[in-house]
Amino acid sequence: MKITVINGTEKKGVTYRLKELFLEHLRDSAEITEFYLPKDCPSFCVGCTTCFLTDEHKCRDREYVEKIEKALLEADLLVFTSPTYVFHATGAMKAMLDHFGYRWMPHRPAKEMFGKRAVVITQALGSGEKSAAKDIKDSLSWWGVSDIRVITFKLMSDIDWNKIPEKKRAAFAGRLYKEADRLKKIDYTKPARTSLITKAKFYAVRMMQSNLGKSDPEYTDYKYWKNNGWIDKARPWKKN
Numbered sequence: 001m002k003i004t005v006i007n008g009t010e011k012k013g014v015t016y017r018l019k020e021l022f023l024e025h026l027r028d029s030a031e032i033t034e035f036y037l038p039k040d041c042p043s044f045c046v047g048c049t050t051c052f053l054t055d056e057h058k059c060r061d062r063e064y065v066e067k068i069e070k071a072l073l074e075a076d077l078l079v080f081t082s083p084t085y086v087f088h089a090t091g092a093m094k095a096m097l098d099h100f101g102y103r104w105m106p107h108r109p110a111k112e113m114f115g116k117r118a119v120v121i122t123q124a125l126g127s128g129e130k131s132a133a134k135d136i137k138d139s140l141s142w143w144g145v146s147d148i149r150v151i152t153f154k155l156m157s158d159i160d161w162n163k164i165p166e167k168k169r170a171a172f173a174g175r176l177y178k179e180a181d182r183l184k185k186i187d188y189t190k191p192a193r194t195s196l197i198t199k200a201k202f203y204a205v206r207m208m209q210s211n212l213g214k215s216d217p218e219y220t221d222y223k224y225w226k227n228n229g230w231i232d233k234a235r236p237w238k239k240n
Helices: 014-024 062-074 091-098 111-115 129-143 166-184 196-215 220-227
Strands: 002-007 031-036 077-083 117-124 147-154
Touching: 002 014, 002 062, 014 077, 014 117, 014 166, 031 062, 062 111, 077 129, 091 129, 117 129, 117 166, 129 147, 129 196, 147 166, 196 220
Parallel strands: 002 031, 002 077, 077 117, 117 147
Antiparallel strands: none
């Protein structure tokens, strides 16, 4: 089992502790690759549209993006973590996700994503942990991932892990252990089920790509869909 973890901050605070608790029950049976932001993807997407219109490999930040993408595509389980900053995920997390805009379904989604499972872990001192998780879940779902588990926490006490009441820390750990144990039992040789919502998005985009291809057969996204056979009868969630 391979796990790729994207940490939305380099700070080893509460979010880090929660992530470590989650991985605690998985480490003995998994190969884990971790990235810490912004260190492992330090630059903002500048909106040059090169990845959309020509080739993602020409992105000026490709040396960082390529390493992360490779780990994501090879993983069986994707784990994204972020503390809540002003009701949203960290700026570093958003900056990284922006680099993968070309992997959204209306453009060039990776077929590997349609069978993956993901977990999103967020926390907030008071509120905003759910909207922070949504920032990440939006990208995952539009990448084609259907099986996304969201685990959110309200601290309502202190941002110092050691000052959080022991009873509350134990409750947090229990939730994380339960989810980790569930995931540990899964047979990862079998892809996750693709939901009806994901399929509906796919077919809506397929129609759009078909129309774009009629007016411009050389359009980058259309050629990608055509080459994958998705304009015809092939589907990313089915084995060829």
